[in-house]
Amino acid sequence: xxxxxxxxxxxxxxxxxxxxxxxxxxxxxxxxxxxxxxxxxxxxxxxxxxxxxxxxxxxxxxxxxxxxxxxxxxxxxxxxxxxxxxxxxxxxxxxxxxxxxxxxxxxxxxxxxxxxxxxxxxxxxxxxxxxxxxxxxxxxxxxxxxxxxxxxxxxxxxxxxxxxxxxxxxxxxxxxxxxxxxxxxxxxxxxxxxxxxxxxxxxxxxxxxxxxxxxxxxxxxxxxxxxxxxxxxxxxxxxxxxxxxxxxxxxxxxxxxxxxxxxxxxxxxxxxxxxxxxxxxxxxxxxxxxxxxxxxxxxxxxxxxxxxxxxxxxxxxxx
Numbered sequence: 001x002x003x004x005x006x007x008x009x010x011x012x013x014x015x016x017x018x019x020x021x022x023x024x025x026x027x028x029x030x031x032x033x034x035x036x037x038x039x040x041x042x043x044x045x046x047x048x049x050x051x052x053x054x055x056x057x058x059x060x061x062x063x064x065x066x067x068x069x070x071x072x073x074x075x076x077x078x079x080x081x082x083x084x085x086x087x088x089x090x091x092x093x094x095x096x097x098x099x100x101x102x103x104x105x106x107x108x109x110x111x112x113x114x115x116x117x118x119x120x121x122x123x124x125x126x127x128x129x130x131x132x133x134x135x136x137x138x139x140x141x142x143x144x145x146x147x148x149x150x151x152x153x154x155x156x157x158x159x160x161x162x163x164x165x166x167x168x169x170x171x172x173x174x175x176x177x178x179x180x181x182x183x184x185x186x187x188x189x190x191x192x193x194x195x196x197x198x199x200x201x202x203x204x205x206x207x208x209x210x211x212x213x214x215x216x217x218x219x220x221x222x223x224x225x226x227x228x229x230x231x232x233x234x235x236x237x238x239x240x241x242x243x244x245x246x247x248x249x250x251x252x253x254x255x256x257x258x259x260x261x262x263x264x265x266x267x268x269x270x271x272x273x274x275x276x277x278x279x280x281x282x283x284x285x286x287x288x289x290x291x292x293x294x295x296x297x298x299x300x301x302x303x304x305x306x307x308x309x310x311x312x313x314x315x316x317x318x319x
Contacts, residue, residue: 018085020097021075024106029126030074030081032305033104036130039150040141043158044185045165056168057099057133058186059092066092067166067186070133072100081106088169102131102230102261113263113295120292120302127305129297135228135259136221137187142254143213143247144206157187159204164188164196194218213246220244230261249282257297266296276303 030051038048046055052073059066068086075082081104089096101107105128114121121127132138140160145153165185193201194215201211220226226240237260241252250267257265266289267273268282277285292299 016087016090018087018090018093020083020085020093021078021080022083022097022101022104022106023078023080024104025109025111026079027110027126028079028128029124032124032127033130036301041154042137042141042161042187043154044183045137045158045161045187047183054183055133056183056186057089057096058166058189059089059095059099061091065166067169069168069183070096070100072104099133103133105129105131105261113298116295117292117299117302120299120306124302124305127298127301129257129261129263129301131261132259134187135255136190136218138259139217139228139241139251139255140187140193140214142251142258143210143217146210146246146251156205160193160201160206161185161187163200163204164192190218190221194222209246213244216244217241217247228255228259232260234260234262257300262297264294264296266300270300272307273300273303276307 034048034051034053037046037053041048044056046053048054052071054069054071057068057070066089068088070086070089071084073082073084074080081100083097083100085093085096108128110125110128114125141153141157144156144160148156162185165188168184168186196215198208198211201214202208206214217226220240221228224240227237234256238252238256241247241255242249248269250269253265253267256262257267266286268286268289270285274280274282274285277288279285279288289296289299
């Protein structure tokens, strides 16, 4: 629709929820994407229900910030997602909807992707690459996930949000939470974590090296112009990330895949990927992945989903 028709032109009531529909090109595997996000939630910031994803967002609104809740559900009658914004986000509707499009990979045209992936995607052609509503938040979550379980990273991210994030204001009628624990915080931005004292980060359970990596990245965003969003120059961004102590190729590729929406990212050193491909080394995994270019990010999702892939005849594969 024309941009002038996309957003309300009449003044909104203070308690008026804003509802939109964002279309996707079928097929779209909503259930798989919801499961992926549910395993990587940040407590107090995000929640997943049976058919819904909700989160708190903090967006620049003029000289200040707008903080409110976003709710996303599948449309029962059309190939679209229904997005509901809290009244507090009335002035930042375009930013909020753009974040939802990135997070749910709504701009993907699955036909060309599946044509390249072939048999790898044949049984689940609607799989998408979950993006990021906020690239810095995603990058912090990626660092927290280094060499720890998904559950441990979830716990650490929730502690950071609780200690450093802005509280969700009580601004009148809003959206219901889809979790037993209500949404309460926005994730802290780069400036807040860059200014944190080391002992404050330690109090959240972060080991020294992990805290230093997060603060180095936060300072790169605040002071050095590092952009963690689609449109950022790929190779300079990857190089900048890997120049920071504590951030290697796996983390840089993961951030590129989800925060930069790069469709050809491939964290070749990922243990699950190597196991799925039946190889021992990252160069071997990267060599196999060449046939899936330029859609290797989607191949990663399918390999993580499947767990195994016949990359070589059975006699040559390790069990």
